[in-house]
Amino acid sequence: MNNKYVDFITDEHLLQCIENLYASYIKAKARISKKKFYNNKIDTIKLTFDAKFNNLDEESLIETEVLRQIDKSINNSIGTFHEQVLGGIEGFEIGNLSGFDIKASDNTLFADIKNKHNTMNSSASEALFQKLARYADDYKQAKCYWVQILAKGSFNEHWKGDINGKEYSHSRVCKISGDQFYALLTGKKNAFFELYKALPVAIDDFLKNIEKEQGESINSALSEIKKETEHSRRSILDQITFENYSYYLGFDNL
Structure with a gap:
């Protein structure tokens, strides 16, 4: 098998597996609306430490938190990726x-x-x-x-x-x-090491040949929160805190 990436599955099969995983990433990101983001109470005390200790601006902070929330879904999709790769081996x-x-x-x-x-x-x-x-x-x-x-x-x-x-x-x-x-x-x-070494090249090739998703929804939660801040004049973190804890003593003053 004269392939560019690995020699135990076809290039076409590996690129298809990558495309399937990419679709899972897009789907997982699209699910994170503000309502979904707030499903579990946001620990804004932790986010305050994260922002200060990791030197993150508020938008980067929320994007990082969104990615953390989708991590479990993506982990399941990574398992599916391996199933699909292995299913492309002749005889399996x-x-x-x-x-x-x-x-x-x-x-x-x-x-x-x-x-x-x-x-x-x-x-x-x-x-x-x-x-x-x-x-x-x-x-x-x-x-x-x-x-x-x-x-x-x-x-x-x-x-x-x-x-x-x-x-x-x-x-x-x-x-x-x-x-x-x-x-x-x-x-x-x-073989597993060869896949690891080939993936960056294969992923780059895949990304070069797709149209960038228009209006990717990774920031849908963030954009909704930012829209609220235009009216409230709060910072992003204060807005999240207010919307999650306005019933706590003193928090209605944010």
Whole structure:
């Protein structure tokens, strides 16, 4: 495969995966209206420290807070990005909400992918083990994996242990780090590293070939707040504080 980026998936497939993730970013940003921004009470005491200690002007401060709010949604989308990349490797396919994230076309491998190692509580871990064990029982030649893209080590090992007071073990249920899983599916030891090195180039190429989104909504919350300040004559931070805490003693004087 004579590619520009990596040699285990086509350039077209990688660019499509990047485009899908870009769409998730735009969608996540567009959801942050002022109402959404205020869904959880804004800690304006913390924002005051952030502004002063990090030397941020008020607009940058609010943009940073908006990005923090969308971070969870984006983390989920990053996991989907890896599923889509891995699904482009010859001999493998994505699950499309079928109960698994990745499987071998010949049913010799099933995997559930988590972007970070610490995204599950004990109940979720137990449910995942039981699901993978069912696939292993149904497909006698299959190995089944809990994939941790960002793990605390590099490993490919039997998954066993005590979960919620019960001892779990299955000869073909394993846990594996992201680098080892990319190596397993591609047959290339450094495949994950190669993706990491290729991404900046591929992302730049993608961005050069798209029209800039008109009126991106990342600042929709900020623009709504700024519109309020035109009438109230408050600073942006005072406006947010007033709209969140005007019922607190003295805060109605802002």
